[in-house]
Amino acid sequence: MAFATAPVAVIPAHNLLVLLLQLGLLLGLATLLGRLAARLGLPPLLGELCAGILIGPSLLANAAPDLSAWLFPTDPARFHMIDAIGQLGVLLLVGLTGVHLDLGFIRRQGRSAAWISGAGLIVPLVLGVGIGFLAPAELIADGVDQTVFALFLGVALCVSAIPVIAKVLTEMRLLHRDIGQLILSTAIIDDVVGWLLLSVVSALATAGARTGQAALTAIALLAVLVLVAVVLGRRVVDTVLRVAGRGEGGIPTVAAVTVMILLSAAATHAMGFEAILGALVCGALVGSSPHLSPARLAPLQMIVAAVLAPIFFATAGLRMDLTELAKPSVLGAGILVLTVAIAAKFAGAYLGALIARRNRWEALALGAGLNSRGVIEVIIAMVGLRLGVLTTASYTVIVLVAVVTSMMAPPLLRLAASRIAPTEEEPAREEFFDTLQTPGRELVTTAKEA
Numbered sequence: 001m002a003f004a005t006a007p008v009a010v011i012p013a014h015n016l017l018v019l020l021l022q023l024g025l026l027l028g029l030a031t032l033l034g035r036l037a038a039r040l041g042l043p044p045l046l047g048e049l050c051a052g053i054l055i056g057p058s059l060l061a062n063a064a065p066d067l068s069a070w071l072f073p074t075d076p077a078r079f080h081m082i083d084a085i086g087q088l089g090v091l092l093l094v095g096l097t098g099v100h101l102d103l104g105f106i107r108r109q110g111r112s113a114a115w116i117s118g119a120g121l122i123v124p125l126v127l128g129v130g131i132g133f134l135a136p137a138e139l140i141a142d143g144v145d146q147t148v149f150a151l152f153l154g155v156a157l158c159v160s161a162i163p164v165i166a167k168v169l170t171e172m173r174l175l176h177r178d179i180g181q182l183i184l185s186t187a188i189i190d191d192v193v194g195w196l197l198l199s200v201v202s203a204l205a206t207a208g209a210r211t212g213q214a215a216l217t218a219i220a221l222l223a224v225l226v227l228v229a230v231v232l233g234r235r236v237v238d239t240v241l242r243v244a245g246r247g248e249g250g251i252p253t254v255a256a257v258t259v260m261i262l263l264s265a266a267a268t269h270a271m272g273f274e275a276i277l278g279a280l281v282c283g284a285l286v287g288s289s290p291h292l293s294p295a296r297l298a299p300l301q302m303i304v305a306a307v308l309a310p311i312f313f314a315t316a317g318l319r320m321d322l323t324e325l326a327k328p329s330v331l332g333a334g335i336l337v338l339t340v341a342i343a344a345k346f347a348g349a350y351l352g353a354l355i356a357r358r359n360r361w362e363a364l365a366l367g368a369g370l371n372s373r374g375v376i377e378v379i380i381a382m383v384g385l386r387l388g389v390l391t392t393a394s395y396t397v398i399v400l401v402a403v404v405t406s407m408m409a410p411p412l413l414r415l416a417a418s419r420i421a422p423t424e425e426e427p428a429r430e431e432f433f434d435t436l437q438t439p440g441r442e443l444v445t446t447a448k449e450a
Helices: 013-039 046-055 066-073 076-100 103-108 110-132 146-158 162-171 180-203 211-244 251-270 274-286 294-318 320-326 327-354 359-372 374-387 390-416 426-435
Strands: none
Touching: 013 046, 013 076, 013 294, 046 294, 046 390, 066 327, 076 103, 076 251, 076 274, 076 294, 076 390, 110 146, 110 180, 110 327, 110 359, 146 390, 162 180, 162 327, 180 359, 180 374, 180 390, 211 274, 211 320, 251 274, 251 294, 251 374, 320 327, 320 390, 327 359, 327 390, 327 426, 374 390
């Protein structure tokens, strides 16, 4: 008996043409503006974000509305095509960030990271909720309770951006430093707690949701995720890397790591967490495996840094509309939110570092690094749009906070790091990370053995 099946739908020719033009234009602009930002001493990711702003609603839609409507149609199905490519980029970027983590160092610095993260979360969360109750009507979507909006704003201001922080630290060659690892490990705690808080606020925004039950469910699932990763995930990753390492060249390892990152991201997404969490956990397991040859991941690192990550940052800029800031109430609220975001996050992290008995230069570096919110805040803002909590104006304000705080990090980090003495572990860790950037280079003694 024959079963008739419908043919698989293909992308219409015109839609494919527009997609290719979108990708070429976004990547080209992101690369050019990223290099320009680097020449000015700023993180290239800021130039990549500006690429999307220039050809999005902020500029192109006003200067050439017909061209903008043709090149970036508002049809969600067509916009989601390029959005999906950007999501692939950020998942691989976060996965490779996890590979860079020195888990042994994080365990040794657990007390310090807990103090710094705790203060860096509570201070901006409380102040963010406070100004949320003072926000003008233009920032709150119709039918949304102001308490829900205030809680959502507090969550958006208390997070730190792992992808942005990792990219800044990598570009400034600080990721191998102890202070860089401490900044990154503290940001991880920030983000895990931030996603838990986001799940609670999302439950509040959903009709009929029970906030307490949602919070308990999220905590239980997180515990299950950690347990499975430690007990089963480590064995799976070791086995896959051992088998892939038998192949010639780095292609089997690159393919295996990519597949594991994507499947882990899918698993956490199915559990109700963000896919980015699964990518990070998988990357950390890959980086801690004794069967990893760092040089074999260099090609993947290169394609993510040169192509996929810039496309993601550019697509994030496409959703901003800076013309909303022409409204006095929105501009005033934006300045207030930005001021509170910077002061609260910096003060919280600085205070936590002092409590953890870090010197003032380490405290300054931590405050500057954790102040970078970037992609994570943009993702949270996108969730707010999807849930109907945010308007275009409030989304623009939140993303603007991400851009400005990311711009502030490099000069302060550079100043503070130059006054922090290196430790004995840092040269070995630097050599380990350098192999990820250099195809064909093998490393016998890794930083994990130092």
